Amino acid sequence: MFLYFLFCQILRINFSIIFLTMGKVLAFINQKGGVGKTTSAVNVGLSLAVSEIKTLIVDLDPQANATIGLSDLTEKSEKNIYDVLINNENINEAISKTTFPCLDVISSTNDLVGAEVELVNIMAREYQLKTALKKVVRKYDVIILDCPPSLGLLTINALTSSHAIIIPIQCEYYALEGLSQLLNTFRLVQRHLNKKLIIGGVLMTMYDSRLNLSKQVVEEVKSYFKDKLFKTLIYRNVKLSEAPSFGKPALLYDASSNGAKNYLSLTEEILQRVI
Numbered sequence: 001m002f003l004y005f006l007f008c009q010i011l012r013i014n015f016s017i018i019f020l021t022m023g024k025v026l027a028f029i030n031q032k033g034g035v036g037k038t039t040s041a042v043n044v045g046l047s048l049a050v051s052e053i054k055t056l057i058v059d060l061d062p063q064a065n066a067t068i069g070l071s072d073l074t075e076k077s078e079k080n081i082y083d084v085l086i087n088n089e090n091i092n093e094a095i096s097k098t099t100f101p102c103l104d105v106i107s108s109t110n111d112l113v114g115a116e117v118e119l120v121n122i123m124a125r126e127y128q129l130k131t132a133l134k135k136v137v138r139k140y141d142v143i144i145l146d147c148p149p150s151l152g153l154l155t156i157n158a159l160t161s162s163h164a165i166i167i168p169i170q171c172e173y174y175a176l177e178g179l180s181q182l183l184n185t186f187r188l189v190q191r192h193l194n195k196k197l198i199i200g201g202v203l204m205t206m207y208d209s210r211l212n213l214s215k216q217v218v219e220e221v222k223s224y225f226k227d228k229l230f231k232t233l234i235y236r237n238v239k240l241s242e243a244p245s246f247g248k249p250a251l252l253y254d255a256s257s258n259g260a261k262n263y264l265s266l267t268e269e270i271l272q273r274v275i
Contacts, residue, residue, distance in 0.1 A: 172206065237250075
C-alpha cells in the first residue's frame, strides 16, 4: 500500500517538473536552532533527487549536521565549503557525488566557525557564495542551502545567493521568538543586496495533533504569514530523529514513516509554489 502511495507522490512531483525553472537557489533558514531546518533541507533535497530533479545541497552550518545526515550516501571530498569561501578553491572540486545520480553535496566542517571572522577582511564578502555558485548554478535544477542557526555573514551570503527562503518553525511556545530579527535581516538583504529575494514559504515542524499548543502556534503563524504558510505540516516523528544517526534521510531510513510521507508532500508543494 505504501509503495503505491510513494509511486503516486513521485508521479505528482514529476508532473510538477514540467514547470521547473532551472537553477533555483533555496535557503532553509532560522537563527533559532532545533527547529528542523537541517532535517527539512536534507529530506526535501533527497525527495527532489529521487524525482530526477538535479539537486545540490550546500551545508553552510559549522555543526555540519547536513553533512553527517547524508554521510551514508556521500563520497568523501578533500574540499569543502570553507575552502570555497575562504581559500577561493574551485567550487567544482568541493562537490561530492552521492549514490543518487541527481543528488550532489558540498560538505561543511567545524573550520567554518572561524569563517565569520575571516570573511570580514575579504572584499565583497557578502557575495563570496554567490560568486562561487555562478560556476555551477546551470548544472542543477535546485540548489538547497542549509544555513547556520545565526544571522552572521554566512547567512548573509546565503540570502544574497538565493531566489527564495524557506523558514521552518517548530510548533512550540517560543516558536516566534527572534523571528522579527530574521525578517528584518531578510528585508535589509532584499533592499541592499538581493532585490529579487522572496519568502518562499513558512514550514511548521514538530507538529503534534494531540496538543492544543501545536494547533494554537499554527494558527498564530498563519495569521501573520497568511498564504506563505505551507499546507503541509511536518509531524513529530521518531524516525525523523533517528535517521541522521544512520547517515541518511528519513525517506531512505524508513520510507513508510509519517515523516517521509510529510516531506514528499512538502516537496510537491514547494515545486508548485516556489520553484
